Amino acid sequence: MxxxxxxxxxxxxxxxxxxxxxxxxxxxxxxxxxxxxxxxxxxxxxxxxxxxxxxxxxxxxxxxxxxxxxxxxxxxxxxxxxxxxxxxxxxxxxxxxxxxxxxxxxxxxxxxxxxxxxxxxxxxxxxxxxxxxxxxxxxxxxxxxxxxxxxxxxxxxxxxxxIPLISTFRTDLQANRIESVSAVINGTTNYVLGRMAAAGLSMADAVREAQDAGYAEADPTEDVGGYDATYKLAILASIAYEIKVRPDEIYREGIQGIEPVDFRYARELGYAIKLVAHTQRHTGRVEARVHPAMISLDHPLARVEGAENAVFVEGDLVGKVLLMGQGAGxxxxxxxxxxxxxxxxxxxxxGVQSRPSFSFDDRIGVVPIGEVKTRAYYRIRVDDRPGVLAAIGQVFAEEGVSISSFIQKDAWSHDMTAELVVTTHPSLDASLQKARERMERLEPVHAVSSFLRVF
Ligand SMILES: NC(=O)c1ccc[n+]([C@@H]2O[C@H](COP(=O)([O-])OP(=O)(O)OC[C@H]3O[C@@H](n4cnc5c(N)ncnc54)[C@H](OP(=O)(O)O)[C@@H]3O)[C@@H](O)[C@H]2O)c1
CATH class of the missing domain: 3.40.50.720 (NAD(P)-binding Rossmann-like Domain)
Known part of the structure; x- marks a missing residue:
């Protein structure tokens, strides 16, 4: 009563x-x-x-x-x-x-x-x-x-x-071995990237707009630099795998390097660009990383709009689960x-504790980013002359990186340069970085203007 x-x-x-x-x-x-x-x-x-x-x-x-x-x-x-x-x-x-x-x-x-x-x-x-x-x-x-x-x-x-995330892990998914968690978990960057994609805004203008709309702090570093997403991934990974994952063990990259043209090329290739927080189980170790990535337009995370958040979990029993909603406010x-x-x-x-207490396993570490296997997208500004493609192809071959697509995009007659877009098959991140460094040293290469992992 x-x-x-x-x-x-x-x-x-x-x-x-x-x-x-x-x-x-x-x-x-x-x-x-x-x-x-x-x-x-x-x-x-x-x-x-x-x-x-x-x-x-x-x-x-x-x-x-x-x-x-x-x-x-x-x-x-x-x-x-x-x-x-x-x-x-x-x-x-x-x-x-x-x-x-x-x-x-x-x-x-x-x-x-x-x-x-x-x-x-x-x-x-x-x-x-x-x-x-x-x-x-x-x-x-x-x-x-x-x-x-x-x-x-x-x-x-x-x-x-x-979004009910922690309770979902703590109760509903307890019967599972969690295999991976992938998330768009920072509303500010998602809003900024969305405005760059939809309206062709520069990063600076999109951040200003986000600040005016109340989605970004006066100092946006925590969000734009990927720190906020890293804190959240540290919590999610710790809960998902019952291990101690510290924010400083997570590979972190912000969205600062992305330019409006990357959204155009991404769309043509069938991708959206998002700040992704991802963790995956490996034998005896876990992968944990936060960085901007190209995501196939078919993936549920590619459709997360504005300040929304979404978390995509894969468990061995339950399969795929998508949790989505207002991540802040x-x-x-x-x-x-x-x-x-x-x-x-x-x-x-x-008179009971309703939740099981966690026992965190100290022995399981985080895979260094260089050992992670991923696909990649490069945007490269080169001299528009014969032999350049062969030189670039040779760098990839020597680093053991297999090319998935090699497309010449815009060309500029005033300075005889062209933009190349290269996407790769899955390769070790260390090899992808090495290829990037080596290409930047090639004489006909003006700059590797953009490097994004493909999710
Ligand atoms: N805002 C969101 O959308 C959101 C979403 C998810 C999680 N969170 C988390 O929620 C927490 C609060 O965020 P918020 O946006 O509500 O912050 P906020 O608007 O800045 O409010 C902070 C409040 O805490 C008080 N405070 C700060 N430092 C204090 C201290 N040393 N001693 C006593 N009181 C103190 C402030 O007092 P005065 O009012 O007197 O200054 C203020 O009332 C943060 O951990 C944030 O990460 C926020």
Whole structure:
């Protein structure tokens, strides 16, 4: 039977009860939650908890009470209607308060948030975080600590915003040996590349447009340089294979070198260009890399548009699974965080940890990029004269790289140069790079203007 809670059992419950939170008869004690961060994501979490309390609590089976919210500046104007009494600038007000059982961290950055999460775990509090930097760099250690303390760390929102990824790996795909995960997981770069492809914009103009549309930060380096995608892939690979994959072990390349003409040539060859995060199981090792790539127009990732994200998983039992949706934004991300809270509340109510704790295998390493086998696309500016094709063909042959197509594209009479596009069959990445370096030293070659891996 469900009733409206009238008498708060703890101080913090006054807000919840004032909102008429519905709770189960069998569960008198509310679950007190401390929120760290009240920005884009935190505001949406707080608003959902404060305005949709009865529905959330009914689903959780326990009254959910927002006890305190940690911010930097308590005087700052907020985008939501929230009691000033709930705000604090003192982390101890959450981390040292024994009534707070769950800490939700949506402030971001490495420190002090890693320390706050660790303190919360050591104090026996459950943690829910959207922090990809902390989870990518320190996730395995924090999860180990949480297992020792018999508390949970949830981090659905750290990868793919509102797309249910972590829970899918943690529950629905558990019967599988995951073979590979390929993802378009950074909305900013996908928006930028999409605008370059559709409108022929330069990279600089497309980034400016993304900033104006609110899809890119004032400093877009984290996204454009592939760092954000690398953090997310480190988390996905660690969860998929139950090994410790660090962001600095992942090969990373940003989208900076791509020019509008590459989209034209890609389309003619039947490809889209995306920033791809890819990990694949090998015997005793895994491949993990983030770089721009040409993807066949038939592949589901080629159709991911704008700021959307998509993750394509292959498991030995399930086969292929595609997960797609809004990878960022306050509301989708709050959906993931509050979803985690409800799941956690249910497990606390049942007196069990609902999730299996991870055991991360330290022995499995990441394959160096040079040993990865991939196809490639080269765009080469050369003198438009006889013998050039033979010289280039010889370099590929000597490096053991088999050519798939060799096409002369645009030619310019004013300087007697031409553009060649070469695609290869799968070869060792080290050989592809060596061929690139050697071609750049050939006398009739002006530049290898573009090198992209073909996915
Ligand atoms: N935005 C998204 O679309 C999105 C998507 C997925 C994941 N995430 C992750 O969610 C987290 C939050 O992102 P966001 O976009 O909501 O950030 P944001 O808008 O910049 O908000 C950050 C909030 O944290 C507070 N804060 C920052 N440092 C603090 C500190 N040292 N002590 C106390 N409070 C502090 C800020 O307080 P003040 O308000 O007082 O300045 C602010 O309320 C990040 O980890 C991010 O990677 C975000």
């Amino acid at each position: 469900l009733v409206v809670s009238l008498a708060p059992a703890a101080d913090g419950a006054k807000y919840a009860s004032a909102l008429g939170v519905v709770t189960s008869m069998s569960q008198a004690r509310p679950l007190n939650v401390g929120l760290i961060g009240l920005g884009t994501v935190g505001s949406q979490i707080a608003e959902r908890m404060l305005t949709w309390g009865p529905q959330l609590s009914r689903r959780a089976g326990v009254e959910l009470c927002l006890q305190k919210v940690l911010v930097r500046d308590v005087t700052k104007r907020r985008t939501i209607d929230i009691s000033p009494d709930l705000l604090t600038a003192d982390p101890d007000a959450i981390l040292d308060d024994p009534r707070v059982e769950v800490v939700m961290e949506v402030a971001g950055g490495d420190e002090p948030m890693r320390s706050y999460i660790e303190r919360a775990i050591q104090a026996g509090k459950h943690v829910i975080t959207a922090n990809k930097v902390v989870m990518a760099k320190h996730g395995p250690e924090l999860l180990d600590q949480a297992a020792e303390k018999n508390v949970d760390v949830y981090f659905e929102a750290a990868v793919g915003g509102g 306050g509301r989708p991300t709050a959906s993931a965080v509050v979803g985690d809270l409800i799941d956690l509340a249910r497990s606390i109510r049942r």
